[in-house]
Amino acid sequence: MPQTPSKRRLQDDEEYTPSPGLSKNLKKRKLxxxxxxxxxxxxxxxxxxxxxxxxxxxxxxxxxxxDKELAKFPTYQHKRDSVSDLFGKxxxxxxxxxxxxxxxxxxxxxxxxxxxxxxxxxxxxKAQDFLITISEPVSRPSLIHEYKMTPYSLYAAVSVxxxxxxxxxxxxxxxxxxxxxxxxxxxxxxxxxxGKVKLLLKHNKYFVESSHADVLQRLLQDKDIADARxxxxxxxxxxxxxxxxxxxxxxxxxxxxxxxDQQPSEDKNNEANRDDELFNTVVxxxxxxxxxxxxxxxxxxxxxxxxxxxxxxxxLAPLDIDLKPITVIRPYQEKCLSKMFGNGRARSxxxxxxxxxxxxxxxxxxxxxxxxxxxxxxxxxxxxxxxxQQFVQWSNIKESQIAVFTSDQKEKFFGHSGIVISxxxxxxxxxxxxxxxxxxxxxxxxxxxGFILLDEVHVVPANMFRKVVTTIAAHTKLGLTATLVREDxxxxxxxxxxxxxxxxxxxxxxxxxxxxxxxxxxxxxxPMTPEFYAEYLKAPSRRRNLLYAMNPNKIQACQYLIKYHxxxxxxxxxxxxxxxxxxxxAIDFQVPFIHGKTKPQERLQVLSMFQHSPTVxxxxxxxxxxxxxxxxxxxxxxxxxxxxxxxxxxxxxxGRILRxxxxxxxxxxxxxYSLVSTDTQEMYYSTKRQQFLIDQGYAFKVIxxxxxxxKAQNLAYRERDKQMALLAEVLIANDDxxxxxxxxDANVDDLPGTITSxxxxxxxxxxxxxxxxxxxxxxxxxxxxxxxxxxxxxxSAQKKKDxxxxxxxxxxxxxx
DNA sequence: CAAAATGTAA
DNA sequence: TGCGCTACATTTTG
Numbered sequence: 001m002p003q004t005p006s007k008r009r010l011q012d013d014e015e016y017t018p019s020p021g022l023s024k025n026l027k028k029r030k031l032x033x034x035x036x037x038x039x040x041x042x043x044x045x046x047x048x049x050x051x052x053x054x055x056x057x058x059x060x061x062x063x064x065x066x067d068k069e070l071a072k073f074p075t076y077q078h079k080r081d082s083v084s085d086l087f088g089k090x091x092x093x094x095x096x097x098x099x100x101x102x103x104x105x106x107x108x109x110x111x112x113x114x115x116x117x118x119x120x121x122x123x124x125x126k127a128q129d130f131l132i133t134i135s136e137p138v139s140r141p142s143l144i145h146e147y148k149m150t151p152y153s154l155y156a157a158v159s160v161x162x163x164x165x166x167x168x169x170x171x172x173x174x175x176x177x178x179x180x181x182x183x184x185x186x187x188x189x190x191x192x193x194x195g196k197v198k199l200l201l202k203h204n205k206y207f208v209e210s211s212h213a214d215v216l217q218r219l220l221q222d223k224d225i226a227d228a229r230x231x232x233x234x235x236x237x238x239x240x241x242x243x244x245x246x247x248x249x250x251x252x253x254x255x256x257x258x259x260x261d262q263q264p265s266e267d268k269n270n271e272a273n274r275d276d277e278l279f280n281t282v283v284x285x286x287x288x289x290x291x292x293x294x295x296x297x298x299x300x301x302x303x304x305x306x307x308x309x310x311x312x313x314x315x316l317a318p319l320d321i322d323l324k325p326i327t328v329i330r331p332y333q334e335k336c337l338s339k340m341f342g343n344g345r346a347r348s349x350x351x352x353x354x355x356x357x358x359x360x361x362x363x364x365x366x367x368x369x370x371x372x373x374x375x376x377x378x379x380x381x382x383x384x385x386x387x388x389q390q391f392v393q394w395s396n397i398k399e400s401q402i403a404v405f406t407s408d409q410k411e412k413f414f415g416h417s418g419i420v421i422s423x424x425x426x427x428x429x430x431x432x433x434x435x436x437x438x439x440x441x442x443x444x445x446x447x448x449x450g451f452i453l454l455d456e457v458h459v460v461p462a463n464m465f466r467k468v469v470t471t472i473a474a475h476t477k478l479g480l481t482a483t484l485v486r487e488d489x490x491x492x493x494x495x496x497x498x499x500x501x502x503x504x505x506x507x508x509x510x511x512x513x514x515x516x517x518x519x520x521x522x523x524x525x526x527p528m529t530p531e532f533y534a535e536y537l538k539a540p541s542r543r544r545n546l547l548y549a550m551n552p553n554k555i556q557a558c559q560y561l562i563k564y565h566x567x568x569x570x571x572x573x574x575x576x577x578x579x580x581x582x583x584x585x586a587i588d589f590q591v592p593f594i595h596g597k598t599k600p601q602e603r604l605q606v607l608s609m610f611q612h613s614p615t616v617x618x619x620x621x622x623x624x625x626x627x628x629x630x631x632x633x634x635x636x637x638x639x640x641x642x643x644x645x646x647x648x649x650x651x652x653x654x655g656r657i658l659r660x661x662x663x664x665x666x667x668x669x670x671x672x673y674s675l676v677s678t679d680t681q682e683m684y685y686s687t688k689r690q691q692f693l694i695d696q697g698y699a700f701k702v703i704x705x706x707x708x709x710x711k712a713q714n715l716a717y718r719e720r721d722k723q724m725a726l727l728a729e730v731l732i733a734n735d736d737x738x739x740x741x742x743x744x745d746a747n748v749d750d751l752p753g754t755i756t757s758x759x760x761x762x763x764x765x766x767x768x769x770x771x772x773x774x775x776x777x778x779x780x781x782x783x784x785x786x787x788x789x790x791x792x793x794x795x796s797a798q799k800k801k802d803x804x805x806x807x808x809x810x811x812x813x814x815x816x
Numbered sequence: 817c818a819a820a821a822t823g824t825a826a
Numbered sequence: 827t828g829c830g831c832t833a834c835a836t837t838t839t840g
Contacts, residue, residue: 380836407837425823425836434838462824487826545833579834596835599817623834643833644826 101176106131108175113183114138117145127174132504133157134167139695140506149183154190155303156349156500161342164191190301197297199304202315204448204473205230206285208293208304213281215302220283224296228289290470294496306499307345308450308475310370316450316475317416321397323368330515332505333362337369339502340478346370348499350457350479354507354696355655356516359480360390363453366478367419368395372450376421377468379456379627381406386630387421387455405444410436412443420444424465427472449474456627457481458648460497461490469497483651485692487644508697517635517663517670519654521693522701523686524561525678526554531727536680548677549581549641550730552717557675559589559716560709561638562618565671570636571610572618575653578641579622580733585640586620588716595622607631626652632661636671645688650674654693674700 084091095110105121108114115135117127120143128145131137134157135147157167167187171179196215200207210216219225285293297304329337336351346369353359367374376387384406391397397419403411405422413419426437427444452472457479459465469477479498485491510516528536528551536547548554558574565572576582579595586593592606609616611633621629626649634657643649657670676686690700709715717723 423836428823429837431822431838437838459824464823577834596833646826648825 095177097176098178104174104176106171106174106176108171108177108179108183110177110180113149113180113186115147115149117147119143119145123174128506130170130174132506133160133162134171137504137506137695140508141694141697141699142508149187151190151301152298152303152495152500154187155194156502158191158194159305159347159349159500160339160502164188167191193302195305197302197304199294199306200282201308201448201473201475206287206290206473207282208285208297209280209282211280216281216283219297219300219302222296222300224289224292225285228285228293230284230286287470287473291466291497295493298496303495303500306348306477307343308348308370309345310372310450310475311344313372313450313475316372316448319371319373319401319417319419319450321368321371321395321401321419323365323395327361327394329361329365330358332510332515333358333365336362336503337365340366341369346451346476347502348477349502350481350484350494350498350500351502352481352484352504354505354510354516354658355482355652356659357482357505357510358515359455359482360387361394363455363478363480364391364394367391367451367453370451370476372475373417373447374419374451374453375444375449375472375474376419376453377424377427377455378421379424379459381408381423382629383455383627384421384423391419391421405440410440412440417450424459424468427468428464430464445471445473447473451476451478454479454498457494457498458484458486458491461486461493466493466497482655483648483692485647485651487646487648506697514664516658517660517668519657519670519672519698520701521654521672521674521690521698522703523674523676523690524557524703524706526551526557526675527678528680529553529723531724533679535727535731541681544681545641546578546580546730546733548680548682549576549578550584550726551677552723552726554640554675554677555585555588555717556709556715557706558585558638558640560706560712561636561673562589562591563712565636566617570617570671571631571633572636572638573625573631573634573656574618574620574638574640575622575625576620576639576641577623577643577649581641582620582622589618591618591620592616593620593622594624596624598624610634623649625656629656630659631656632659634670635660635662635668637673639672639674642674642685642689645685647689647692650689651692651696654698 081093084093087093089111092110098104103121103123105118105123105127107116107118109116115131117124117131119140121127131145131147135149135153138146138148140146154167158164164187168179168184171187193215196210196212197219198209200209208216208219220229294304332353336353340347340349340351346366351359351362353362363376376384378384378387384404388402388404391402392399401413401415401418403413403418403420405411405420405426407426422444427441429437433441449472452474454460454468454477458481460469460479477498479494484494484501484504507516511518528548532547532551536544539547562572562574574585574591576585579597582593582595585591592609594603594606598606606619607629610619610631623643637653637657639650639653642653654672657672660668660670662668663670674686674690676682690698694700717726
């Protein structure tokens, strides 16, 4: 029941997460104990003192490499005892614990190599900082956190300044058990090659540079990389290899880096050379093929180091920008930035912070640190304006130096440096452009940027958007996102498109410190009414969606929850992916709504009413509201229809209430309800969607019946005849989709087997509702079915599927 | 302003 | 594995 959770949450908090003060005390008490000398090349005190740097990771291709490594683990022969059978394959009784294991927070699974952190350990916080640097969080509920090392996570660790021995030593200190030899080998193997190859941007051209000529030679043997190489057209003896002074060690700063072709003189007057007099070998690469090269380098285990020595780059004009003195950065934001600028240069990479945790400010601070021309890309024109507003709010940037590039506004900044804010679609657009837009694109692609800021970076791997990474020349790339997940495999690509994950915040930590709101999550089960369920079973899968969204029991649950929370004084957002359901609910409840077709002006109006008017406490949003709508008033969220199993959407939506203004009120909780029609596909999707949040430590409660709902007055669709009327309407509405099939029948030119007019009619949106269509629903289906089965219909994949399943009675039943 | 074209995501 | 489908979105043009 909705009123109990706040009490429960507090208990959880007390029980699971020691308050910061408490854990500090514990730390002080236990730290001075001298750690076991056998395992301690460096001491735990050191570890505590430097506060390890965090911030790694990505991958899955990578885990395959890791798995191969792990396959080399010896199979342990050991005596099984009487309870071994209960543990089956997971009987690790053969692993011996160190004597003082009680003080050490980590377990390492000898078989999978996964690392388990005891979240209640006094060392947990330090250990977490470390683990997040060297490995990928798998799951982080309150007490037990699980991490996994991957080659990418280890690259990221090195890129952030950790060295191989340090990683191994710290692991040894923290672990209750000995570290398997093969895991150590893997760490060594993955970290040793990092940094040998560097990526440089000079005069709007990319170069691969290495002080290890043999490594470069090896890379050039790869066909893809060789293809991308540009044989120099410079006056330097036509050689494809340009010799340049090697920066010795990764922290040597080369002043006035103008080393193009005729710079041998520069070598001489450079300050006292360090020990190695190595010359770097440099290969120019084709900008177009830049993406391939980076990918291949990662695959060949020589990921390219990408650092920008912005303080010593005189080739790009400086930008006059600073944070306003009153701007204060939170500790975790500072941590992000220390990852990025750890060695005095700017590293490219990705920062993962939950919505509402101030990603924008991190980006702005980074821009203020680099002080070079900066390009900001976001997903919509609305965010563009928000970014601009935030830049003005937090920094002292001059109006004349900040420009916006959207369909409405095409501004340029004055002088040699400035900020441009735009959207991915504006920059990635390949169609014919208006004159202004073409000019603007030339402006953007024709110059070198010191910094490119990619908001909602999880969209970058999309086919068109990823082009921005290659078409725009930038020395540093920083990606920001709350949810580094996609349901396809493309998230891996960010490793070579942008760089390693530099930092990932733990949502629960931020919540416990009051930076984001505490949220109670619940899944509310709404049984389907018999009539709706009958139709649901009959409907082909693509039409089921609307039926379970419009389930009268769900409508009632929604209405009940809205009333309940409005009475509590909450501001409520209801999300529906399905536009029909959205409108229907909103109109029935007499509540304003926004979806894609809502005019911008009306959107603003609705949003401002929601924020300021005491009478508008609920709004309905379609997936336009998933990202970057800033509503600090909202404290309760109800989801009635969603996009299949999208974990990202679930998390983004939750993000809408994380920045709740009232979050620091005593005992405040935000609420997140997911309404699910039982015994439908929604059950499956819902489980899948929640996974991201569960991995972040959120617990979903299942509510099978809302207490008091049966007694509640004035709920919609109580009576059976009203429900039936609704069902009829829904079926007609559903026919809008079905009508596309009818179009094929109706159109005599459309022979079966020709490329269908489906797509065309859908784009045309010519369908209109009528009574006739409702009756023809099943008829249309019959037609589709027999056509497919008969083999005359165009789509062979569908045909195969049909043919295979045609004898299955259930399948038949679903279609007829 | 509506419509066309094109984008994302599962 | 890749491509087509669908539903939603945004940008540009007439």
